[in-house]
Amino acid sequence: MAVLEDQGYRTTAPRRAIIDLLERKEEGFTVEEISDELPTVGRATVYRTIKLLLKAGVICKLAMMDGAPKYSLSRIEHHHHTVCIRCGNVGEFRAATVERLLRAIAGDIPGEIVGHRMEFYVTCDRCLSGVAS
């Protein structure tokens, strides 16, 4: 919330409601979910707020295996995601290996790297161990 204030945005009821809700979401979320759970807030406002939070780095956007967009709170500074293709839960991880790799790859690639995207699709432990298919 403070993040938005710091960037000169107002603290409004809809924004507070959205952020409160997001903070209670462990597992990543879609815009539709948020909009459904906050029927008093207009869809447009949800999209607008999500976009602000994205720009502020509070949340990050990722893609499901089929490309459908999903979001998750950024708890760790620079991280990547695992998405369970079964239950849809999103995990965050920060493998030192990844960072080393990124630096190594920078040399192999012609041009100047300005960003990257990296997601792992998994069947999570919970889904592996039993929960009925």
Added chain:
Amino acid sequence: MAVLEDQGYRTTAPRRAIIDLLERKEEGFTVEEISDELPTVGRATVYRTIKLLLKAGVICKLAMMDGAPKYSLSRIEHHHHTVCIRCGNVGEFRAATVERLLRAIAGDIPGEIVGHRMEFYVTCDRCLSGVAS
């Protein structure tokens, strides 16, 4: 083309046209481009054929930085992409480092990895060296 036949799909004129066109594309393409360049082929058919080729592994889908989908021929078996955010050109690369990383990461991640997505956004050499902004 043979790939489709092998999977029991018919060899039809529209499909041939699409595949011929794709083979001439160096730099990745969007569905819209293909559809525009083949006005005699229906949009739906383009989507259908693209989907078939995707399933057959002939082409692969990637996402621009903003999430817009783009496709490219798979020339190398297992590879990743670089996308120039300036001109949109798509490059393929196969860094051994990446494969080693993937194996290393498999251990760090809870659950079973079933797939991944990895794209690098760059400003390509051509764009860096001069072409007017």
Added chain:
DNA sequence: CATGTAGTGAGATGAGATATCAAGTGGTGC
């Protein structure tokens, strides 16, 4: 408390992709 402005919600609109369905074809059996 009055004012200017950022923010909001409802609905229209736009883009991208898919579904529908009658009409058209490829390729197999003959």
Added chain:
DNA sequence: GCACCACTTGATATCTCATCTCACTACATG
């Protein structure tokens, strides 16, 4: 060769997701 039938196709309608529009609201400030 030819006829047949399931697979394909194209035009169009439709769906979904996201953004735009615009009159209205409410925040923060003086």
